[in-house]
Amino acid sequence: MINGITLLLLLAAGFLGALATLEMKKGVDKHHIFRLVYSSHALKGFLFMALSTAFYLAALRKEELSVVYPLVSTTYIWITLFSVKQLGEKMNKWKWIGLIGVMIGVILVGIGS
Amino acid sequence: MRTKKRAILLVILSTFFNSAGQIFWKYGVNKIDLTHLLTILNFPFLLGIASYSIGISCLLPALKRGELSVLYPIVATSFLWITLLSYFLFPSDTMNGWKWAGIIIILFSISILGYGGSKKRKHEEQAKRDTS
Numbered sequence: 001m002i003n004g005i006t007l008l009l010l011l012a013a014g015f016l017g018a019l020a021t022l023e024m025k026k027g028v029d030k031h032h033i034f035r036l037v038y039s040s041h042a043l044k045g046f047l048f049m050a051l052s053t054a055f056y057l058a059a060l061r062k063e064e065l066s067v068v069y070p071l072v073s074t075t076y077i078w079i080t081l082f083s084v085k086q087l088g089e090k091m092n093k094w095k096w097i098g099l100i101g102v103m104i105g106v107i108l109v110g111i112g113s
Numbered sequence: 114m115r116t117k118k119r120a121i122l123l124v125i126l127s128t129f130f131n132s133a134g135q136i137f138w139k140y141g142v143n144k145i146d147l148t149h150l151l152t153i154l155n156f157p158f159l160l161g162i163a164s165y166s167i168g169i170s171c172l173l174p175a176l177k178r179g180e181l182s183v184l185y186p187i188v189a190t191s192f193l194w195i196t197l198l199s200y201f202l203f204p205s206d207t208m209n210g211w212k213w214a215g216i217i218i219i220l221f222s223i224s225i226l227g228y229g230g231s232k233k234r235k236h237e238e239q240a241k242r243d244t245s
Contacts, residue, residue, distance in 0.1 A: 021185055028177040036173070076186055083182035094229025095182060101222025102186040105215045109192050112211025 002067050006059050010071035013055035018078035020048035022086065069110025073103045116179035116230035123175035124187045130168035132194035136202060137161030183230030189219050 027041030036042045060068060076099055083089040141158030175184060193216050199206040 021181065024173070025176045025181045028173050033173050033177070079185045080182050083180065083185075087181060089180045089182045091182065092229050092232060094225050094232065096229075098222045098224075098226030098229055099182075099186055101225060102189045102219055105217075105219030105222060106189055106192065108211050108215030108218060109196065110215075112209045112213075112215060 002063060006062050007071070009055045009059040010063075010068060011074060013052045013059065014072050014074040015078055016048045016052035016055070017072070018075045018082060020045045020052060021079060022082045023048065025087065065113035066110045069113070070107045073106045076103050115232075116183045116227070118227075118231070120175045120177075120179035120184060121187060121227050121230075123171045123178075124184050125190050127168045127171035127175065128188055128191040129194050130164045130171065132191045132198060134161045134164035134168060135195065136198050137164055139203075180230055183226055186226055187223050190223065192216060192219055 023041045023045035027036050027039050027045060030041065031039050056068075056072065080091070080099060084091060137157045138161040141155050141161055144152055144155040144157065146152045196208070196212055196216060200208055
């Protein structure tokens with residue numbers, strides 16, 4: 001059974017990964033790509049991505065991929081939530097079906113690994 | 114904002130280079146000898162960094178041209194590249210029914226997502242009709 005700390009690490013990795021992508025998206029929406037290095041979004045994005053990767057690698061040392069992939073796939077839920085709440089994107093039934101399908105697929109690859 | 118086809122292709126290209134980067138690193142990490150720190154500059158490791166850089170340079174312009182809720186799940190195509198590349202390059206990695214099923218479902222779902230992202234919203238159509 002997965003222990004509590006690893007579980008928390010993976011959930012945090014998923015959340016921070018989503019935050020990092022959100023910051024990248026906000027950055028490219030606001031700035032020209034070559035000016036991205038000057039924006040605070042790029043800095044935050046990089047920081048979140050580094051933390052997320054560190055947590056993910058730490059958890060990978062202890063757990064099998066069949067446990068890690070399903071937990072990290074919570075990122076997709078966060079991304080969708082942020083896209084709707086913060087970026088004002090609209091969901092439709094095709095996007096929901098696709099999203100849930102991708103998550104099921106990722107979990108299956110994890111089970112097979 | 115409708116997600117442009119070019120943005121989706123760029124994300125897929127980006128995941129390919131990211132996956133290739135990870136594979137190069139897997140080769141390169143074995144060549145690092147901690148007593149000789151310069152071994153960190155071995156060829157596969159540097160190739161991995163180059164590949165990652167190309168990957169991120171494809172991802173940023175893609176994000177500019179589409180919706181995050183469509184583009185981000187497409188990053189899951191990296192599962193396809195990683196699984197296929199490791200199957201061919203690392204003899205200890207084998208395929209099984211779960212992995213095949215997962216990959217096929219991911220690809221199918223991404224097509225549905227792309228379709229959902231390219232659909233015009235009702236009020237956008239309405240607005241277009243009003244202006245014309």
